[in-house]
Amino acid sequence: MTTRVCNRLLFALTLVVGALSRAVCYGAATQRPPLPVEQLTVEQLGPQSPHWAYVVDEAFLNEIDSRVYLFDADSYQRLGQIGAGFYPGVTLSPDGRTTAVATTYFSRGSRGARTDVVEFTDNKTLGVTGEIVLPPKRALTLPTLFNLAYSADSRYLFVAYITPAASFGVLDPVGKKVLGEVDTAGCVLVIPSGPNHVSSICESGRLLTVSVDSRGKETSRSLSATFFDPDTDPIFVQGIPTDNGYAFLSFLGQIHEIDFSGPQPMVQPPWMIVTAAERGRWRPGGVQVAALHRKLRRWYIPMHEGGEGSHKAGGTQIWVFDARTHERLARWPVPAKQQGSVLALQVSQDDHPLVFAATEQSNMLVLDAMTGELRHVESHLGQTPWLVLTAEGAKGRTVMKSGTRP
Amino acid sequence: MQSLDQLFENSARSLAKRTSRRSVLGAVGRLLTASVALPLLPFDRSSRALAADVPATQAKDDPKSCDYWKYCAIDGFLCSCCGGSSHSCPPGTTPSPITWIGTCHNPNDGRNYIVSYNDCCGKTSCGDCTCNRNEREKPLYRASRNNDLNWCMANSDVNYHCSVSVILGVAG
Numbered sequence: 001m002t003t004r005v006c007n008r009l010l011f012a013l014t015l016v017v018g019a020l021s022r023a024v025c026y027g028a029a030t031q032r033p034p035l036p037v038e039q040l041t042v043e044q045l046g047p048q049s050p051h052w053a054y055v056v057d058e059a060f061l062n063e064i065d066s067r068v069y070l071f072d073a074d075s076y077q078r079l080g081q082i083g084a085g086f087y088p089g090v091t092l093s094p095d096g097r098t099t100a101v102a103t104t105y106f107s108r109g110s111r112g113a114r115t116d117v118v119e120f121t122d123n124k125t126l127g128v129t130g131e132i133v134l135p136p137k138r139a140l141t142l143p144t145l146f147n148l149a150y151s152a153d154s155r156y157l158f159v160a161y162i163t164p165a166a167s168f169g170v171l172d173p174v175g176k177k178v179l180g181e182v183d184t185a186g187c188v189l190v191i192p193s194g195p196n197h198v199s200s201i202c203e204s205g206r207l208l209t210v211s212v213d214s215r216g217k218e219t220s221r222s223l224s225a226t227f228f229d230p231d232t233d234p235i236f237v238q239g240i241p242t243d244n245g246y247a248f249l250s251f252l253g254q255i256h257e258i259d260f261s262g263p264q265p266m267v268q269p270p271w272m273i274v275t276a277a278e279r280g281r282w283r284p285g286g287v288q289v290a291a292l293h294r295k296l297r298r299w300y301i302p303m304h305e306g307g308e309g310s311h312k313a314g315g316t317q318i319w320v321f322d323a324r325t326h327e328r329l330a331r332w333p334v335p336a337k338q339q340g341s342v343l344a345l346q347v348s349q350d351d352h353p354l355v356f357a358a359t360e361q362s363n364m365l366v367l368d369a370m371t372g373e374l375r376h377v378e379s380h381l382g383q384t385p386w387l388v389l390t391a392e393g394a395k396g397r398t399v400m401k402s403g404t405r406p
Numbered sequence: 407m408q409s410l411d412q413l414f415e416n417s418a419r420s421l422a423k424r425t426s427r428r429s430v431l432g433a434v435g436r437l438l439t440a441s442v443a444l445p446l447l448p449f450d451r452s453s454r455a456l457a458a459d460v461p462a463t464q465a466k467d468d469p470k471s472c473d474y475w476k477y478c479a480i481d482g483f484l485c486s487c488c489g490g491s492s493h494s495c496p497p498g499t500t501p502s503p504i505t506w507i508g509t510c511h512n513p514n515d516g517r518n519y520i521v522s523y524n525d526c527c528g529k530t531s532c533g534d535c536t537c538n539r540n541e542r543e544k545p546l547y548r549a550s551r552n553n554d555l556n557w558c559m560a561n562s563d564v565n566y567h568c569s570v571s572v573i574l575g576v577a578g
Binding site for chain 1: 504528529530531533536538539540541542543544545546547548549554555556558559560563564565566
């Protein structure tokens with residue numbers, strides 16, 4: 001056979017094989033059973049996990065549409081969402097079953113009559129179960145743990161007001177009503193302790209502590225000792241729950257631990273997270289500036305290199321400390337160039353803890369809290385995720401069981 | 407010291423009862439006139455304001471740049487990118503009655519200027535030219551130096567839109 005004949009035979013064979021293949025495949029497809037009819041359903045949440053993060057997105061580019069994302073750091077899935085309106089204050093009830101959101105709405109969406117309200121969401125269904133309408137005085141500021149906070153026994157809910165006159169509202173979350181309002185003489189935010197005590201941070205470097213009665217009225221007030229200097233080394237207002245109260249981090253890296261387990265806050269001696277050589281050069285910063293694993297007794301603190309005025313810069317490293325010895329255990333690098341520096345940090349409170357680190361690029365880093373291993377990057381978890389809450393973290397706030405109910 | 411604090415707080419409460427909010431704010435603003443620069447919000451909201459290809463000296467003269475000298479204490483969205491200018495609010499918005507005062511250094515003439523920072527209110531976030539300068543900024547408990555607050559809070563419409571920096575005069 002000539003080469004030309006061979007080529008023609010080969011071409012014909014290719015056509016035959018191709019046609020046969022298509023016939024076989026088409027036949028198989030036509031024999032496959034059709035997809036079943038689907039039912040439209042609504043997903044149900046499983047049991048609450050310590051690795052669930054309630055991520056508050058302030059939605060800075062369109063602030064009337066803030067929201068809270070429920071993110072599962074095991075499956076790396078968003079599980080749901082809670083609406084949060086305008087400049088929200090968000091907190092979880094001590095039993096973790098409820099998310100309370102203090103927010104503001106406008107009657108015509110982006111304008112119109114202002115309504116301030118606290119909304120309660122069932123964390124099992126993510127449905128809103130009730131609300132309390134507030135006077136239009138809510139503090140319109142960044143989310144902190146202390147814009148809105150439950151008393152240890154969940155009997156009261158306290159909400160910070162700034163008009164700019166400072167005060168706070170006392171709410172009944174069961175009866176769904178406002179009980180009263182307490183003037184705080186310029187001291188701000190609501191730091192709950194025990195059944196009926198609320199502390200606020202004062203410009204004088206002290207805490208004002210007010211006790212309220214069952215009608216939401218003030219029964220007593222007192223000032224703590226001065227424990228920080230707002231001129232030379234202010235504290236961040238983002239408190240971190242400890243075993244017996246809260247700790248506050250200063251701009252230059254002092255940790256002020258406050259024992260709230262007694263009738264009055266007791267200020268403990270501060271300790272430094274930076275060496276003398278690092279002081280003023282390495283600083284904490286961001287919005288949610290530290291977290292503590294209370295059982296492991298480990299601190300996790302985003303740190304950056306910067307000078308005065310850099311206190312809102314995110315961390316390029318996460319420093320880990322032993323809460324007992326104050327020894328620095330590790331300096332974990334953050335892939336800040338790729339993912340952004342860390343603006344908000346939280347740690348789960350379980351025996352296999354994870355660190356949640358929300359970045360300025362709106363990414364959520366999930367790290368092994370024991371090793372610092374970066375396990376996952378959830379890209380673009382919202383727009384401006386500035387506060388990360390966990391249900392276990394909320395339970396840990398039930399400090400100061402002592403005290404007499406009014 | 408405790409008695410001093412109590413004295414101050416009693417005085418503050420008494421003052422609050424006798425004085426309107428706006429007059430208090432005006433007084434605070436005047437008191438701050440002699441103070442140094444103030445700042446605004448957190449995080450890196452520099453977007454196009456800090457474009458790396460713009461020379462630093464040029465950026466200090468560009469009202470759409472976060473590095474503009476007059477913005478030494480500004481934060482939020484620059485009104486000059488939102489239909490206003492460094493000292494005017496965009497159409498349809500309302501200036502905040504609450505103002506806070508700072509001092510910024512103009513590198514072009516070597517003078518320090520007293521500037522007033524106002525928010526423009528009544529529309530939702532401009533969303534452009536985000537800028538964050540925090541020199542000498544203080545936390546919420548020192549409200550007159552804090553930029554985390556929405557300073558449109560005393561407006562009839564508390565929506566925050568953008569921020570301006572208005573020259574009030576030469577310092578000192």
